[in-house]
Amino acid sequence: MPQSPTGRPTLEDVARLADVSLGSASRALSDPGLVKPKTLKRVTQAVEQLGYVRNGAARALASRRTFSVGAVYPTLHNPAFADSIHALQQTLWGFGYQLVVASHEYVEEREYEVVRSIVERGVDGLILVGVEHDQQVFDLVRHRKLPLVLTWSLEQPPYGHTVGFSNRQAAYDLTRAVLAKGHKDIAVVCGSRKHNERARQRVSGTADAMADHGLTLREDWIVEQPLSVEGGKLAMRHILAMAQRPTAVMCNTDTLAIGALHECRMHGIVVPDEMSITGYDDIELASLTIPPLATVHIPTAQMGTLSARRLVGLIEDRDLGETPALSHEVIIRESLGQAPSTRRRKKAPDVHDRGAR
Amino acid sequence: MPQSPTGRPTLEDVARLADVSLGSASRALSDPGLVKPKTLKRVTQAVEQLGYVRNGAARALASRRTFSVGAVYPTLHNPAFADSIHALQQTLWGFGYQLVVASHEYVEEREYEVVRSIVERGVDGLILVGVEHDQQVFDLVRHRKLPLVLTWSLEQPPYGHTVGFSNRQAAYDLTRAVLAKGHKDIAVVCGSRKHNERARQRVSGTADAMADHGLTLREDWIVEQPLSVEGGKLAMRHILAMAQRPTAVMCNTDTLAIGALHECRMHGIVVPDEMSITGYDDIELASLTIPPLATVHIPTAQMGTLSARRLVGLIEDRDLGETPALSHEVIIRESLGQAPSTRRRKKAPDVHDRGAR
């Protein structure tokens, strides 16, 4: 039984064994409807007998299609992104696409390298987080006319489509809920805002809501820390050491908030009686902390699913119309309480404030 | 400027512009040391000028190397796996490899399909979780002599190498700690044990430790539930409804334990006074629950890093010797207390019991 030099059987081997032409064998595998049932059967049998597995590289080279898409996230080490990637991968799989993932760990310069490397390798489309990227990234992708979907944001990018929600509006809505509890002294904990429009918009959403209330978000009450539990602890430690303390600390992610919550406990500060804390994302554990964390629910899984759908639509040239903005939802839980000076009762009722963009 | 029919410049275009042969251009890019500095420079310039990006499919076809590896996990929706994947991806990246991920969501039959599809697409190596896989999976991989690394376990697989820790020993050690607190009535909550040697070994580690203490793990106190917070809640609800209740519930994952903890709180059961709960994995949040969760620390990130290293070693034919078993560590925290009948004081001291394989 003659085989190619690599040892693995090739389509040619299959064709020979099935006694059909190379072309028919190829058709039988990629579009069975194109061949006579009899031919199909013979090919299938030969495939089985040989243990033949198609060679993706050869297919890709000849057809210019890889049936895989790339996704570059800031980090996989974040439950919200992990959720989204999970949904993304599942949906892509359903469409017959594979997922190549990578992360740049918030190192701005690295994103281009990562994207470039993924593009070199060959993908039919690309998913990135946020609309703000190095010009080189956009140039590369646009130059190759590679379908591009940007998630987690809503602004118009220089190139590509967006599937996301309004970070500013979500922050605005959550902040209104905080203001409604009588808080006037509000601090914000966020990740680096440089090269990250999501962080900036969350902060400015809060600032706007405060401004609409006649308040100002103090610049020195905006604390930047790495987006981790540890970062949240550090930020809260920093805040607790301030001469004048805020009565509410709004964290840009739940992870940060969980760290902040923990730090308060360490210092004997009772949340929400002495200090209110809010998060952002509504990860699964947000409802399980003590006290449960007030936050904004972000459609993480939905973004994964919809960006997959949209990207495949772009790749396969199907029109899907514009994806509407996804909606967030303010989730009031007990970590948010009345501001100390205005407090009447110990516990605020557990209100669910539905918000749209 | 002549270009290939795809519109994108090819290596041939680069060679022409640089006025060198195709071969030299190729060498300049893949192994710069092979060409004269002058040649290199001309090629580099041409690349720059053309905005040339290599075609991975063509490279793969000609060289039989894809510089990517596949990883099939049970699910990405699990902090422990997410951690491991994160480390895996980072390390692979450092070696110049890309990661193609997929999950089978604990659907046994699906794993083969997923693996097959990844192999078709083309990867230089594969990472799977656990040593128990469908025979077809092993056959496929072995037949193609594809380097294979199995993680999260330690047993000898029919094919491939293992990078992991002993699930049984970890469970055994943790159970000893539970027994040391005077517990005799111990229940276990785990995921499906079918097709999952990890789950089985954790359970049997507990059973063994109990047996060594003259106790028996009751079959009807082994509760199988999906590995999620929700599963943990359901399991605990089930347990609390039992005529005779255990005094300690050992959950196979922290996620499960967090759900169980929460359910206890809902029912007004005080942990650990009335009920002790333990987890497994030591995810970041385990130390932040109330009360903090006793668990076993699993080297998730280390497994990612080491399996990447080992796999690349196999691919590039470098000998790395055998990877030693990774060690776990029993982490005693307050969710584990004295068994009610033997309790003397309210809080057990926060002991860190170092354990090895």
Add this chain to the structure above:
DNA sequence: CTGAAAGCGCTAACAC
């Protein structure tokens, strides 16, 4: 060190 040439395994026209 460089150029020429032969594929890698497949898809996609194109005739039949």
Add this chain to the structure above:
DNA sequence: GTGTTAGCGCTTTCAG
């Protein structure tokens, strides 16, 4: 429907 034939863009001998 099916067979034939060009490539897809690159790496890798092999001479020189």
